[in-house]
Structures are given as structure tokens and as C-alpha cells.
Amino acid sequence: MILALESSCDETAAAICAADGRLLAARVSSQADIHRRYGGVVPEVASRNHILHARPLVEQVLSDAGVTLADISAFAATSGPGLVSSLLIGASMAKAMAVAEGKPFFAVNHMEGHLLSPFMEGAGPVRANVSLIVSGGHTMLVRVRAAGDYQLLGKTRDDAAGEAFDKTAKMLGLPYPGGPEMDKQAALGNPRAFAFPRSFLDGRSLEFSFSGLKTAVLYELPKLDLASPAVLADVCASVQEAIIEVLVEKLALAARQCGEKLVTVSGGVSCNRGLRARLASRCAEEGLTLLLARPDLCTDNAGMIAFAALQHFLSGRASPLDADVDPNLPLVA
Numbered sequence: 323m324i325l326a327l328e329s330s331c332d333e334t335a336a337a338i339c340a341a342d343g344r345l346l347a348a349r350v351s352s353q354a355d356i357h358r359r360y361g362g363v364v365p366e367v368a369s370r371n372h373i374l375h376a377r378p379l380v381e382q383v384l385s386d387a388g389v390t391l392a393d394i395s396a397f398a399a400t401s402g403p404g405l406v407s408s409l410l411i412g413a414s415m416a417k418a419m420a421v422a423e424g425k426p427f428f429a430v431n432h433m434e435g436h437l438l439s440p441f442m443e444g445a446g447p448v449r450a451n452v453s454l455i456v457s458g459g460h461t462m463l464v465r466v467r468a469a470g471d472y473q474l475l476g477k478t479r480d481d482a483a484g485e486a487f488d489k490t491a492k493m494l495g496l497p498y499p500g501g502p503e504m505d506k507q508a509a510l511g512n513p514r515a516f517a518f519p520r521s522f523l524d525g526r527s528l529e530f531s532f533s534g535l536k537t538a539v540l541y542e543l544p545k546l547d548l549a550s551p552a553v554l555a556d557v558c559a560s561v562q563e564a565i566i567e568v569l570v571e572k573l574a575l576a577a578r579q580c581g582e583k584l585v586t587v588s589g590g591v592s593c594n595r596g597l598r599a600r601l602a603s604r605c606a607e608e609g610l611t612l613l614l615a616r617p618d619l620c621t622d623n624a625g626m627i628a629f630a631a632l633q634h635f636l637s638g639r640a641s642p643l644d645a646d647v648d649p650n651l652p653l654v655a
């Protein structure tokens with residue numbers, strides 16, 4: 323069994339996974355209600371709340387799984403990318419438990435956690451695929467040859483897809499975090515009501531850019547009656563449509579370029595219902611097999627960190643105890 327902690331941003335999470343990858347216990351303590359009043363995550367507040375929640379969460383997952391610390395074979399934590407003061411809490415605690423129990427420690431890249439999450443809960447073992455990771459801080463296309471063997475195909479030049487959701491939602495007066503609110507509103511609106519820009523859809527580029535979308539929404543704002551629920555829903559549906567179209571088409575293009583039939587999508591934005599539906603229909607058209615994680619495993623969680631650590635464990639790649647956290651840790655060196 324591997325016990326993992328995740329504390330890269332504003333969710334404190336702990337989980338235990340079994341040697342076969344099954345999730346035995348997983349808990350997330352969200353700080354969204356705390357940060358909502360500031361309109362975004364305040365790093366100092368986040369790290370103080372991680373300190374408050376980390377130990378009770380570990381005690382809870384041990385009790386949920388019906389085991390004690392002595393039953394755990396290895397400890398893991400996210401070591402980056404993320405907020406440095408937040409990363410330090412989970413990493414220090416996992417290392418302390420590893421030292422106290424005399425067990426190995428695994429430092430896990432948060433993006434690798436997302437990347438492998440579609441293979442959790444019975445979909446494994448990890449196989450070759452082309453992967454789209456869409457989170458709050460990152461948007462990238464990755465070619466996975468096997469667990470631990472990754473090639474970056476393309477990433478965003480500016481905002482991440484989650485940021486595009488969150489920033490446009492904020493402009494429209496929706497509460498933080500904007501992505502899930504946009505998803506709700508979009509379901510009620512017309513995705514063709516506004517023609518927002520789709521960047522880099524031409525040609526063979528696997529890079530993304532979402533800052534033009536943000537600017538287009540900003541210019542549209544003075545003309546909009548956002549007090550009208552129908553107008554708000556139409557703008558949200560059109561913004562979401564612009565984001566979805568770029569993501570889905572670039573994933574299909576990447577799969578074609580790599581000659582790969584298995585595609586996976588992960589990260590918080592992959593919870594989006596419109597995106598999930600479009601991925602399913604587009605992948606069927608393209609003859610692609612699509613793997614998506616369960617929605618609660620798409621947003622930040624420690625189960626995905628335990629699962630990624632298990633792949634390191636299986637290949638004998640333990641981390642030294644002086645392995646530092648790195649707010650800019652790259653997925654591919």
C-alpha cells in the first residue's frame with residue numbers, strides 16, 4: 323500500500339492505493355470556500371490551511387482503509403509544480419512518515435498524477451497513448467510511450483484552458499472557481515450565439531493560446547446585458563464552445579500525427595460535461611479509444627499521486643529524502 327499526499331494548490335488531499343492500483347481510501351479537503359472571498363487562491367492562506375488539514379486527513383484515510391501507518395509500504399507526495407509553500411507541507415509530512423516508518427519516499431510530479439489518472443480504477447495497466455492534460459495551470463499534449471516515458475508534443479503559450487474558464491467567468495461576474503460555474507451556465511445557453519476566436523486551429527501546430535479569447539470576451543462585455551440569464555448562458559456556452567473545439571481538434575490532430583489510437587484526457591477541465599460529450603463523439607468519428615478519469619479523479623486529488631508513485635515503486639525509482647519541491651517542476655526534463 324502507498325499513502326500519498328497532495329497539496330500543490332488549494333486542495334489538501336490524502337489517499338491510499340493498493341499494489342494493484344485500487345484506491346482503498348481517498349479524501350480531499352477543499353479550501354474553495356476560503357479563497358472565494360478573495361477571487362482566487364492566496365498562497366499564504368493555502369499553506370496555513372494545508373497545515374491544519376494534512377494530519378487529520380492522513381488519520382482519516384488510514385481509518386477508512388482499516389490500516390495503520392505500519393501497514394504502509396511507501397509514502398509519496400506531490401513535489402511540483404505548484405505553490406512552493408503549499409507543496410512543502412505535503413512533501414515534508416510524507417518524508418517525515420517515511421523516516422519514522424523506515425519506508426521509501428516517492429516525490430511525484432503533479433502533472434504525471436493527472437497524466438496517468440485515466441488508467442486508475444481498473445483501466446490500467448498504463449499503455450501507450452496520446453494525452454491531453456487540461457488543468458488550472460497547464461494545458462499540454464503528451465505522447466506517453468509507457469509509464470515514465472513521456473514526450474511533450476505541445477503546450478499553451480499563455481493561459482491554460484482552466485485559466486481561460488476561470489478568468490472569463492470572473493469577467494462575467496461568476497464566483498470562483500469559474501470553470502464549474504461556466505459548465506452549469508453553458509448547459510443552458512446557445513454555443514453559437516457568439517463567435518469567439520479559436521487560436522491555432524489551422525495547420526499542424528499542437529500549441530495552444532487562450533489569451534485572445536479572454537480579450538474577445540473583454541471587448542464584448544460593454545455590449546452585454548449580463549443581468550439577463552439567457553444572455554449570460556449564451557456567453558458561457560459560446561466561451562466553452564471555443565475552448566472545447568480547440569482542445570478536441572488538437573487532441574485528434576496529435577493522435578493522427580503520432581499514429582496512436584488510444585487517447586486520454588485528464589486535469590480539472592476534463593470534468594467539463596460539454597468537453598466530455600464532445601470528446602466521446604469526436605473520438606468515435608476518428609476511430610479513437612478514449613479514456614477519461616472519474617470526475618472526482620480529474621480535479622486535484624491524492625489518489626492520482628499514489629497511483630503515479632506506484633508506477634515509480636514498480637520500476638524501483640524511489641526519491642532521496644533531500645529531494646526538494648520545485649514550483650516549476652517540468653513533466654519532461
Ligand code: KG4
Nearest residue numbers: 457458459484501502505590591594621622
Ligand atoms: O487539475 P485541477 O483541479 O487543478 C490544477 O492542477 O490546476 O484543475 C483546476 C481547474 C480550474 O481552472 C477549474 O476551474 C477547472 O479545472 N474546472 C473546470 C471544471 N471543473 C474544474 N473547468 C470547466 N468545467 C468544469 N466542470
Ligand code: ZN
Nearest residue numbers: 457590621622
Ligand atoms: Zn491539478
